[in-house]
Amino acid sequence: MAVRQKSHLFYQSHNRRPVLDQARGIYMWDVDGERYLDGSSGAMVCNIGHSNENVLQAMRRQMEKSTFGYRLHFETEPAELLASKVAALSPEGLDKVFFVSGGSEAVESAIKLARQYALASDQPKRWKVISRYPSYHGCTLGALALTGFTSLSKPFDPMMRVMPKIPAPTAYLDGLDPDIPETGYHYADMLEQCILEEGPESVLAFIVEPVGGASTGALVPPAGYMERIREICTRYNILLIHDEVMTGGGRTGRFFAGEHWGVSPDILVLSKGFSAGYVPLGAMIAHNDIVDAVMAGGGFLHGFTYAGNPLACAAGLAVIEQIEAQDLLKNAETVGAILKHRLTGLMARYPFIGDVRGIGLLLAFELVSDRNTMQPLPKELSAFDRLVDIAYSNGLIIYSRRTRGGLEGDHFLVCPPMITTAEQVEEIMIMLIRSLDTFAAEAQV
Ligand code: PLP
Numbered sequence: 040m041a042v043r044q045k046s047h048l049f050y051q052s053h054n055r056r057p058v059l060d061q062a063r064g065i066y067m068w069d070v071d072g073e074r075y076l077d078g079s080s081g082a083m084v085c086n087i088g089h090s091n092e093n094v095l096q097a098m099r100r101q102m103e104k105s106t107f108g109y110r111l112h113f114e115t116e117p118a119e120l121l122a123s124k125v126a127a128l129s130p131e132g133l134d135k136v137f138f139v140s141g142g143s144e145a146v147e148s149a150i151k152l153a154r155q156y157a158l159a160s161d162q163p164k165r166w167k168v169i170s171r172y173p174s175y176h177g178c179t180l181g182a183l184a185l186t187g188f189t190s191l192s193k194p195f196d197p198m199m200r201v202m203p204k205i206p207a208p209t210a211y212l213d214g215l216d217p218d219i220p221e222t223g224y225h226y227a228d229m230l231e232q233c234i235l236e237e238g239p240e241s242v243l244a245f246i247v248e249p250v251g252g253a254s255t256g257a258l259v260p261p262a263g264y265m266e267r268i269r270e271i272c273t274r275y276n277i278l279l280i281h282d283e284v285m286t287g288g289g290r291t292g293r294f295f296a297g298e299h300w301g302v303s304p305d306i307l308v309l310s311k312g313f314s315a316g317y318v319p320l321g322a323m324i325a326h327n328d329i330v331d332a333v334m335a336g337g338g339f340l341h342g343f344t345y346a347g348n349p350l351a352c353a354a355g356l357a358v359i360e361q362i363e364a365q366d367l368l369k370n371a372e373t374v375g376a377i378l379k380h381r382l383t384g385l386m387a388r389y390p391f392i393g394d395v396r397g398i399g400l401l402l403a404f405e406l407v408s409d410r411n412t413m414q415p416l417p418k419e420l421s422a423f424d425r426l427v428d429i430a431y432s433n434g435l436i437i438y439s440r441r442t443r444g445g446l447e448g449d450h451f452l453v454c455p456p457m458i459t460t461a462e463q464v465e466e467i468m469i470m471l472i473r474s475l476d477t478f479a480a481e482a483q484v
Pocket residue numbers: 082141142143144146175176177178248252253282283284285310311
């Protein structure tokens with residue numbers, strides 16, 4: 040494994056990782072020629088696989104024309120085409136698109152648009168944005184104030200106004216049946232409780248990841264949850280924001296995960312799979328009524344220099360064209376079902392796998408010391424780190440986090456690109472089983 044010993048870069052990662060040389064399809068190679076299967080699509084980003092020739096060609100074509108046109112000086116064809124494509128894919132009424140360069144920027148934009156909408160609608164007292172714990176909405180201070188991931192936000196508490204939070208619907212930890220609506224109502228009603236405690240007239244919005252991402256490990260909401268959340272937000276005149284940064288772009292088998300429940304938000308944000316790792320790109324899509332009110336009230340006081348970059352938009356458009364041309368939503372659904380079935384089968388072999396969950400190709404498994412009590416593995420084992428390292432040495436990349444509900448727990452996301460075939464699922468399983476065997480022997484679990 041080609042690992043650089045000295046570097047001027049600093050990221051939060053403690054472990055040195057191999058030096059990337061090239062990537063094609065679902066595989067990546069380091070500069071020593073070592074091959075890795077990208078079992079997490081990076082950070083659930085590279086949905087259509089690496090180095091797709093059609094996307095590269097679209098980018099080359101755009102690069103030959105122009106790579107930058109400042110949005111206050113020029114409109115560009117790629118931005119207009121991508122905006123109309125996104126609007127066509129979005130729920131009815133969400134026709135206005137605001138481009139950004141990543142997920143945190145998209146979340147910041149949504150908060151500011153919601154706030155300006157409240158001002159334009161003569162409701163200046165509405166400013167609180169309720170979110171959930173655990174959750175992840177980004178690393179900028181505004182998005183971090185919504186993020187329910189205390190170890191990431193605590194050090195910055197004095198610098199931001201931390202927003203109210205309700206628990207994520209972790210039915211699997213609370214011994215509740217996720218398939219009955221009573222469970223969904225139980226968790227959704229916590230939102231109403233929180234709104235009443237905070238004072239309904241002070242609440243601006245509720246932000247939710249329709250399927251939990253890295254913080255909960257592919258947590259699918261229980262039956263009835265998303266629908267009830269929508270009802271509550273409507274009843275209290277609170278904007279519903281779907282954070283589809285990880286789920287948007289098809290990973291769950293629908294272009295937007297909210298489609299699984301037939302629920303439309305007022306604002307939605309996406310990034311990651313939207314440009315599938317070809318360029319930094321994100322978007323906020325808002326209901327016409329919101330944008331019309333804000334524009335009538337003097338305009339949106341917001342904008343990033345790189346927003347709507349023509350190269351990024353050309354790439355984003357080509358990514359969506361590939362999703363459609365290759366029917367990748369269908370593939371995410373069918374191959375996702377095969378992979379989920381194979382992961383669930385591992386529970387018979389490894390008693391320390393406590394739960395397997397997810398939808399489409401947003402899948403995860405969680406390690407526990409006791410499946411009955413769902414107690415996590417001892418912290419000292421650092422399972423979330425160790426299993427990832429072992430998988431690396433077997434040529435497989437998976438993504439891990441140690442956080443869940445009120446407890447700590449090690450979960451692992453297995454989310455290969457949406458082009459993955461059934462045969463490649465078997466390849467993933469061979470590497471994963473080899474890794475879990477080594478981990479079990481080493482940790483004595
Ligand atoms: N929202 C969700 C649900 C995410 O998963 C992420 C990133 O992981 C973000 C927001 C922040 O996106 P970015 O890292 O592109 O700023």
